[in-house]
Amino acid sequence: MSPTGATGSGEAFAFEVSGGGTAGSAARRALVAGDGDLPPRVREDVLLLLTELVSNAVRHAGVGPDRSIHVTLRMWPGGVRVEVVDPGIDSTRVRVSPSGDESGGWGLVLVERISARWGVGNGGPGTCVWFEIDFGTGST
Numbered sequence: 001m002s003p004t005g006a007t008g009s010g011e012a013f014a015f016e017v018s019g020g021g022t023a024g025s026a027a028r029r030a031l032v033a034g035d036g037d038l039p040p041r042v043r044e045d046v047l048l049l050l051t052e053l054v055s056n057a058v059r060h061a062g063v064g065p066d067r068s069i070h071v072t073l074r075m076w077p078g079g080v081r082v083e084v085v086d087p088g089i090d091s092t093r094v095r096v097s098p099s100g101d102e103s104g105g106w107g108l109v110l111v112e113r114i115s116a117r118w119g120v121g122n123g124g125p126g127t128c129v130w131f132e133i134d135f136g137t138g139s140t
Contacts, residue, residue: 014072017054019063019086024051027071027084037075042135045114046073046080052107053084053129061088061127070126079116083130 013034017026028047038046050071057069063086070085111118115131122128 011076012072012074014070016068016070018065019058019067019069020065021058023058023063023069024055027051027054027069031071031073035073038073038080039135042080042133045133046082049111049114049131049133050082050084052110053082053131056107056129057084057086057088057127061086063087078136079132079134081130081132083128085124085126085128087126 013031015027015030015034017023017030027050031047031050035043035046054069054071057063063069067087070083072083072085074081074083108118111129111131114133116134118129118131120127120129
């Protein structure tokens with residue numbers, strides 16, 4: 001895990017984690033260590049959704065320990081955006097609802113229900129899945 005690009009104002013924070021089975025928890029630790037200005041009332045939602053997206057990258061894009069997942073958190077007054085970029089190339093495989101016989105597959109359902117907006121796109125070399133959460137500008 002190597003945090004990079006943090007700013008003093010908390011506007012942007014980026015880091016990479018190695019893929020594999022511990023990628024989700026490594027991403028959570030990196031975000032907690034560097035998010036500084038993230039309001040406590042949205043922190044758990046952001047951490048949950050981040051973990052889901054990183055886990056999806058490991059599972060569906062096959063990101064093993066020899067490859068990295070790039071995470072960027074961007075904040076503005078009243079909102080936060082998290083982008084997870086994996087080295088996979090097939091963003092068309094993303095689906096929101098699991099089939100009836102799966103015990104997993106609920107990650108993007110959570111992303112859809114908790115976030116204000118989310119999407120999938122080309123992350124340069126790779127696939128970018130992102131979400132945004134609005135939290136207003138009131139007290140934290």
